[in-house]
Amino acid sequence: MNVLILPDSHARPGVNNRRFEWLLKYLKDAQPDMLLCLGDLADMPSLSSYDGSALTGNGRRKGSFDGRTINADIAAANQALFTLGQWKGKKVFLMGNHEARIDRAVDNVPELRGTLSTDDLALATWEVVPFLEEFQVRGLAASHYFVTGVMGKSVSGEYPAATLLKKQYRSCVMGHTHIWDVAIRKGREKLFGLVAGCYLDPNQKEGYAGPAQAMWTSGVTLLKGVAGGFPHDGWEFISTRKLERTYG
Numbered sequence: 130m131n132v133l134i135l136p137d138s139h140a141r142p143g144v145n146n147r148r149f150e151w152l153l154k155y156l157k158d159a160q161p162d163m164l165l166c167l168g169d170l171a172d173m174p175s176l177s178s179y180d181g182s183a184l185t186g187n188g189r190r191k192g193s194f195d196g197r198t199i200n201a202d203i204a205a206a207n208q209a210l211f212t213l214g215q216w217k218g219k220k221v222f223l224m225g226n227h228e229a230r231i232d233r234a235v236d237n238v239p240e241l242r243g244t245l246s247t248d249d250l251a252l253a254t255w256e257v258v259p260f261l262e263e264f265q266v267r268g269l270a271a272s273h274y275f276v277t278g279v280m281g282k283s284v285s286g287e288y289p290a291a292t293l294l295k296k297q298y299r300s301c302v303m304g305h306t307h308i309w310d311v312a313i314r315k316g317r318e319k320l321f322g323l324v325a326g327c328y329l330d331p332n333q334k335e336g337y338a339g340p341a342q343a344m345w346t347s348g349v350t351l352l353k354g355v356a357g358g359f360p361h362d363g364w365e366f367i368s369t370r371k372l373e374r375t376y377g
Contacts, residue, residue, distance in 0.1 A: 130267050131362075133161040134350040136304040136325035137225065139335070140209040141172035142201040148330050148369060149212040151376040152349065155367065156216040161351060163266065164218060167304030167325055168225025168273040171206035171250055175199050176230035203249050210251040222252055224260040225273040225304065232260075268358030269321070270297070274305035288312065290322040297322075300358030309346035309366065321359045325350055331369055348372070 133156065140146055156164060175197035213220070228247055235241045247257075258264045264271045274283035277296055283305050284293045290312035293301050298314075302323040309326030313319060326346040329335070335342055347369040354362030 130163065130355045131159075131161040132163045132165050132266060132269075132352045132355050132360075133159065134302060134323065134325045134352065135164060135166040135170075136327050136349070137167065137169035137227075137307060138209065138328040139172040139227070139333070140170055140206045141174050142197075142205045144205070144333050145330050146205070146209050146212065147377065148328065148372070149209045151369075151372040152328075153212055153215055154376040155349075155372055156213075156218070159351065160218070162219065164213070164216065164220045165264070165266065165271060165302075166220070166222045166255075167271065167302070168223045168260070169227040169304065170209060170222075170225070171202065171228050171231075173199075173202045173206075173227050173230045175202050176234050178230075178233075199245065207251040210255075214251065214254050220255045221258065221264055221266075222255040223258045223262075223264060223271060223273050226260065229260040267355045269300045269302060269352075269355055270358075271302045274303045275301060284324070289324040293324060294320050294322040302352075307342075307345040309348070309350075311364070318357065319359050323350060323352075323364075326366075328369060331373060 176199065224247065228250070231245060231247050235245055261272060275293060275297055276282060277284050284296060284303065285306055286292045288310060289306055289308055290310035293303065294312050294314050300321045302325060304325050306324055307327040308324055310324045312322040326348060328349060329347045348367050351365045351367065352360040353364060354360055
């Protein structure tokens with residue numbers, strides 16, 4: 130089975146969604162057996178607790194928050210989802226912590242129940258997996274991220290894929306960190322770990338990240354011949370820049 134991994138793509142108002150058009154064209158050419166989105170496609174900046182959304186229980190608003198609206202955030206995400214929805218293959222969507230902002234807002238403001246939910250995202254043609262629940266594909270476990278201990282923090286560090294295998298000791302793929310890293314552990318069965326990077330527009334700047342954004346890797350990863358938790362026919366990283374050159 131060939132699985133295309135789509136990591137954190139953070140669709141939001143003011144950022145061009147052209148990268149999803151490029152990805153659609155690639156999907157039609159490559160025809161993987163599955164598109165696996167690791168979440169954080171819907172950025173939902175209007176619900177950011179970091180910037181002080183009133184719906185997150187954090188009243189400390191930053192000036193950069195002004196002008197954000199939930200409807201605009203949903204519309205930006207759905208434009209991307211409608212584009213990818215034109216591909217008719219199997220699609221699986223793992224909810225990320227940014228999509229989970231919607232549920233958190235409803236928990237903080239119960240009056241929103243019935244007016245706002247993750248059902249507002251255009252995911253009718255996707256198999257949807259709740260935030261931090263796992264999806265299994267041919268022995269490979271996938272989640273938006275895997276935790277490292279009782280504090281529930283994401284796997285991270287200088288070599289996050291190796292850490293992922295050390296903590297989970299099974300084949301895993303995750304997103305969240307925006308770092309791209311692969312690790313293999315050899316034993317009676319080979320284990321494969323992938324931390325899948327991000328999928329941002331070439332001109333997209335994430336102001337909160339500062340210089341750390343230079344460490345990120347933007348693109349998608351094709352896992353080939355997945356069986357028994359390992360891509361036996363190899364893997365290919367396709368950068369956003371390459372997709373732009375080929376399909377832009």
